[in-house]
Amino acid sequence: MVAIDANGSPRKWGSRRHYDFSHLGYRRESARITEILARRYGSHSAVEAWQVDNEYGCHDTTLSYSNDALIGFRNWLAQKYQSPDALNRAWGNVFWSMEVSDFNEIELPNLTVTEPNPSRVIDFRRYASDQVVAFNKIQTDILRRYSPGRDLIHNFMGKFLEFDHFDVCKDLDIASWDSYPLGNLERFGRDDAWKNWYLRAGDPDFQAFHHDLYRGCGRGRMWVMEQQPGPVNWAPWNPAPHPGMVRLWSHEAFAHGAEVVSYFRWRQAPFAQEQFHAALNLLDGSADVAYDEASQVAAELLALPLAETTQSPVALVFDYPSQWATQTQPQGEDYDGFELTLAWYSELRKAGQNVDIVSSADDFDGYQLVVVPHLVMLDDAFVQRVSNSSARFVFGARSGSRTINHAIPENLAPGPLQKLINIRVLRTESLRPGSAVPVESHGAMQRWSETIDAGDNVTVHLSNLDGMPAYLSQERTSYLAGWPDENLLRHVIQHQLETAGLEWMETGDDLRIRDRGNLRTIVNYAPDTRDASHLIADSDEILLGSAMLDIAGVTVLLRA
Amino acid sequence: MVAIDANGSPRKWGSRRHYDFSHLGYRRESARITEILARRYGSHSAVEAWQVDNEYGCHDTTLSYSNDALIGFRNWLAQKYQSPDALNRAWGNVFWSMEVSDFNEIELPNLTVTEPNPSRVIDFRRYASDQVVAFNKIQTDILRRYSPGRDLIHNFMGKFLEFDHFDVCKDLDIASWDSYPLGNLERFGRDDAWKNWYLRAGDPDFQAFHHDLYRGCGRGRMWVMEQQPGPVNWAPWNPAPHPGMVRLWSHEAFAHGAEVVSYFRWRQAPFAQEQFHAALNLLDGSADVAYDEASQVAAELLALPLAETTQSPVALVFDYPSQWATQTQPQGEDYDGFELTLAWYSELRKAGQNVDIVSSADDFDGYQLVVVPHLVMLDDAFVQRVSNSSARFVFGARSGSRTINHAIPENLAPGPLQKLINIRVLRTESLRPGSAVPVESHGAMQRWSETIDAGDNVTVHLSNLDGMPAYLSQERTSYLAGWPDENLLRHVIQHQLETAGLEWMETGDDLRIRDRGNLRTIVNYAPDTRDASHLIADSDEILLGSAMLDIAGVTVLLRA
């Protein structure tokens, strides 16, 4: 039942998560245990909700290269394609003579001489994601049967892209996540200067992004299941948060719609793997820093009026399969679809916007502006939904550059989007650090630049210095033909907001605002005090904090 | 039949080249298919030439650690050494008690506790190279039988050192190669500043070096089988060439004696691994940039007079086994024999020289100067050929420092070369980045420095600042006792050219010239215009271009 890693080695017993999502025996035993638990406790009055499993996919456990995975993958392909010929055509197996005549000829895409066909990899990623969905559904089906009326929850992680969280969440009532701002900064932060500046605060947009993402996955319902309470044990370096920072993170989570913020963990454990992980209480049971900060938040929340999260005017589309596409064929070593998406999100946040994060399957009703930084694989149905909505859309580079099977569209990128904006991507290039394609007056493309053939009815807002179109629109649809630096991205966001009739604010680099109903929360991520006067209107009433925010400062306004 | 990697894992089905050169069953099946093809098409009037296989060794497939390789290696050793005792003596197996009493006791040199005996590694490299030769010969024997009169060609790669290309070429009529200037710059270029400067042009000497190398391997006959037409898909970053750069590369190839320049590929494929690889045509069949540039080259070639490539006055010796020697025992982490050789070649080119690249088995007839940057293993027969020739020879560090069996010569390095220059290398040292051994007035040794005992009749041209000889000569033979920086190497080349009675020019860093008969081609690799007036004599007639070269500029002169 253990997983097999990409090198073909068993992932041995002796830590945790030593199971393979494809192993049917494990699924059976897991269902058996779940059923015993659900029968015993399901109708107990103290049970309000169930957390199903813990951090699906943690420790790289989504993908396994076991024989069970092989058999499962072949069956999955047989059901999807029905015939080897259909699969051959979908993947383009004629290339490098890779045609199969039987589904049993297909191997898992590891240990190949050179890279395998990307269509094969994408399908394997989809298969693996589907196994997480299936495994989760086994538990939730049992729990719904024996524990009706209780919310079913799973706790997801930060920057975790191995399976499609929108799919898993269809069988859950609430999406929760485990928010470790400092560990995640150390793991996923930009450069060393960035990591040192936000050392004790975390990336100022990372938490907000995931609050919004999982609120989207949870169809409006989101918890923080594990809030970092102090130094953790698992990042390369594990500093302590600023005093007050646990309070800030908690307030920020509530501002983004969290129903619950729970802290991992109650008391530090003296033994085993997580000895260095802080808690609300020290191991002798006395209160640690986070205990007091959590208590303070509880008291402050009680003093504030209630307010409901409402739909934002701006949506951002997040798509898991597109992440797999650029992981499989990045074409430039530093093309990280998540990082690009977070950069767009960050500019929206610095412009003072509340953002909903939605799936590409959304119908986009009620939005004024939809930002689509990284939707590589899309189809006609998506384009139809875009057409049906009344929002403006701005697309990032590589949008629609691949079909659902991960081939280049016959009409060239952006494929079906050409119905909305009459352009063809003739050429793409990836750019190494230190090289760039400057754009007139507004920064440059880094990492990625495209050569666009713009057709009739297309307006070119900005061109590269060599005269090629860089940023274009047709009616409600815009396209940015590269990976923008901060300067360029800021300009694009400002232009889009103005065109959509939305207010553009300037929070500054370290302050962020977020509205929950008529409550506006301002937080300070700087390792220094910050003046937020420019973010407070005369008509606003300060309910908590003040216009001058200390380190880890939180200010809550009641908006008129 | 799949290869086994150095970790002992099978290199699984699912991309390409999943075969082991040592596998006799694969050889049989391959011969069977070749024979069917050759019988069917061999005498067809449209068949002018055959490309045998594709990029031998690509994806690290020269070396395999399979059981077939083990059996093959043991047999190869038994044939070479005839007795275990002879092998024990040749390898020095007494060291670390490694004597064998039977050839079957010998294992492949992977997964050893620490490094294996370098003599064992070198023999394994020779064995592996011989398997490529043998595999190729099976195909060429069949093709010669069924397709007489057709040229047999293979397409080699850039900086590919895993087998001896001179050996493989003995069974071919023409050596071709696949020239990807931008991909190769990204993979093999010097430092980041260098890669950014030549981002859209490629290293100004890398292409020329391989043209000259493969023209040497092909005994004068060379093609470019695959010319990069735009961004490729396989380097860490894949930028687009400057407009006009495909034209420049094509002209440069012809200037170096190419009979054909062919472009990979006709049309971009929408699916599978190479989706991002540009072509002459877009996937919808419309012309991409390279189509127009290739057409322009064709027209320009028609307008130019014909001219034959003639022997150059300067030869450079390139030796594959010496590359294996310094890969096996680099002694300094950055001792890259190829990089050193390319540095010598580059200084010759910047000095305006046409260069032939020859094997160490050459007889050196007709050359005035022979440059030998990196010939580690040599024997008495080589020294005899040097003696018989009338050229000047300049040797780089480590020359003759190992016998053919990879032992230190009894009389110390440079071993048999002591017959030509009376010096002994008493000590060698490798130098980390940031350390150097300065040489009086002319730069420094970096990476490598030797302590020389100079005997009678030896002239010391330059000494290190500590007074030890750095650059010495005796009659027609010179020796440079370290890895020179650019300043020192330039001085040595200038001195050698003057002594050999050859003209020294200064092209500048970004311009290069190359003669084909009385046609002189000047190319500009700079991302900027360059003035080439100093390279044009009053008596030269400009047939193409002008004295001022734009980015990607090409100028062709008819020399009086």
Next chain:
Amino acid sequence: MVAIDANGSPRKWGSRRHYDFSHLGYRRESARITEILARRYGSHSAVEAWQVDNEYGCHDTTLSYSNDALIGFRNWLAQKYQSPDALNRAWGNVFWSMEVSDFNEIELPNLTVTEPNPSRVIDFRRYASDQVVAFNKIQTDILRRYSPGRDLIHNFMGKFLEFDHFDVCKDLDIASWDSYPLGNLERFGRDDAWKNWYLRAGDPDFQAFHHDLYRGCGRGRMWVMEQQPGPVNWAPWNPAPHPGMVRLWSHEAFAHGAEVVSYFRWRQAPFAQEQFHAALNLLDGSADVAYDEASQVAAELLALPLAETTQSPVALVFDYPSQWATQTQPQGEDYDGFELTLAWYSELRKAGQNVDIVSSADDFDGYQLVVVPHLVMLDDAFVQRVSNSSARFVFGARSGSRTINHAIPENLAPGPLQKLINIRVLRTESLRPGSAVPVESHGAMQRWSETIDAGDNVTVHLSNLDGMPAYLSQERTSYLAGWPDENLLRHVIQHQLETAGLEWMETGDDLRIRDRGNLRTIVNYAPDTRDASHLIADSDEILLGSAMLDIAGVTVLLRA
């Protein structure tokens, strides 16, 4: 009998040390051969001493993941814990549901999904160390039987931490080591600037540290078995020592109590793995540089008076299991316990101190100051020995932070040390490069900082800029609550020496002094001359050298 690496691959035949310490068959055969040798030569009059094996553990051979190791580990655990329940409690196996009901359920701690329980790892490290001890004892038992009266020696290595050398030395008469100053600088040196400055001299404290460490392991008896004679073959880069440096290293070894300095090797071998390793003689038998320097040392020693090594007033505790503890849970990526210990040692040496390095099992009799930079796991018995001694003790961060089973002490760190100094470590944090916690007036904590709750009777000498205690004392015991930068560490050492009534000197960065009886040796590690006048009293008689030391200079004083 071959070892299995952490990836599960066999470490194949073909270099050396292809054996597994856990393999009982190998032990038997090894004993058989040793007995034959010992019977044959044990009582020969020319045999003065035996070197048992060579560099135990070299090439990462202490740890093996073979089936023999698995069986041995299970037996070792069964003997140690007697019952699975006892083991479950000791390791805290309740965490992540890791309880075992049978010792045969325990696996080796490799290839786990994520990190294994650190208590399991620590026990595996102890088990592996014990196998080296057992293997060594098999040989020494035989040799003592057949070769009575001869000294038994092993040659250890530099910065080698894989087994407990104090344990192995219990069965030996003399501890020797193989001193390669330049190879070790390249491998273990600080940063590039440091490596370039000491390129041809080595780290100025690395050799001295190991002389003192192994003199401690050998209960006062220490040899240098292999002294580097010139460039070696095994570091990333292998420069030559300064002329005179081999002489300096030899004198320094004798100053630190070496009975013998032997050079590896007599003559360079022309073949096999170590071709590039220099020797006393070139391969043709003529003298190389080191031959002359060794001869000079021999003559100089004869001219100097004899002097015995005496106990130093300062001891430094070195503990192997504590190294394993921070390797297993470093918590900060750059927390290298050895590097930290060497930094403390270096400040003592720059302050002119002679230092003894002792085990944590020492009784500390006769010392005025005991420095304990890195004793993570300690018990009540240790605290009792400290209490019984009359020395001052200064402890570094993480001291006593783990029980012997690698759990956090119930009373928090520093655990049993709280009997000596009334503090509790409430929180620890690791700090990435570029971040630091400044200490008032005296540098900063880097890499590691602790939050201290100081109880009654504790004096705070220094606080962090945020007011938290950084450096504290209670009676004879001091504690430094972080990883000090050079500035802070220097201050602490100075303060401790003054408080202990010891003289503080300032040798300067590149000079070091060491006393053997009334002989004081001064050495110069700078690549430049250095004036040592400040280290020479009017009453000192210069027996060798002078007050002005050239590169590699050695000066010996007779102290009044």
